[in-house]
Amino acid sequence: QFAGVWLNLIRGQTSSFSLFGQNRSELEFLSTLDLIEEALDEIPGSFFLGDKLSLVDCVYAPFIERAFASVLYFRGIHVLEEYGEMRYKNIMNWINELELIPEYMSGKGDAYSHARGLPPQIGRCNFSEKGKHIAKRIDEEPLQRKLQVHNGIHYNGQLFYNGFTKSSAKYEAVACLVHNKTAVICDSLKGVTGELDEAGIKFLKELVELGFYAVCEILMLIAQDKVKSMEECELLFDREKYVTVFSGLEKSVKQNVIDALKYECKRVCVPRDMEIHAKIEFQSGINWVVQFIQDCR
Secondary structure, three states: OHHHHHHHHHHOOOOOEOOOOOEHHHHHHHHHHHHHHHHHHHOOOOEOOEOOOOHHHHHHHHHHHHHHHHHHHHHOOOHHHHHHHHHOHHHHHHHHHHOOOHHHHOOOOOHHHHHHHHHHHHOOOOOOHHHHHHHHHHHHHHHHOOOOOOOOEEEOOEEEOOOOOOOHHHHHHHHHHHHOHHHHHHHHHHHOOOOOOHHHHHHHHHHHHHHHHHHHHHHHHHHOOOOOOHHHHHHHOOHHHHHHHHOOOOHHHHHHHHHHHHHHHHHOOOOOOOOHHHHHHHHHHHHHHHHHHHHOO
16 A cells, blocks of 8 residues: 555656645555554554564565655655654654664665666656755765765764764775776766777776775775874875876866766665765765866866
């Protein structure tokens, strides 16, 4: 039932209103969530069957996660922010408890990954006007992440340490990049416009590889707890090694490198490529390096 009303909401018409001026499919979706809220209230405890995680929670979690992400992206409905405290307190508490479980977080997706992954699986999803604005913000988020010196990871306004102490997210981001280096470099070239001959492609791959090497270096400087601020980190970063190469490039070639890095910044998905915390660090590292390359004169 929940899957049906959810898919009907994101795939159905945006102009079907009820007598109360609210989208009919939205009302059906929220009403079905009411049933889930009531089910969580039947047995004392944060989970469906009490204080411990059960198979029921494992079945519901991916559906709720993808539903909340996609209705936010396509319809502009932030379920917990708009209705949470008043209407879905049990669901909010349930999600908070799930996010304290490292194993759950290791497989958790985000709005960006879920929303982009759904249409190929279920067909076209329809945007509301509000959804278009929120989708634009979510789509732009990867290129706006800022690299920070901290061991916890900011996610949805909260600082997470559970299971990710000692900058392990940065280590994972670097490990995923290193282990998949060849595939990542080739994939990043899809973001480059214009035709290149064989020699041009080879040269560009070498430059992009150097850019990703810089991403790894800056992330590892922070992950190893060698610095206490970004200013200190930038002093230890081996600038000359990169400035020598990138400052001497033609403008179009430098732009190709930047476009390739930006493409991969937006391409990474969770949990397909890495955990959500690692993705945040991976994107932050790329954005830092892109700005560095742009500043190379």
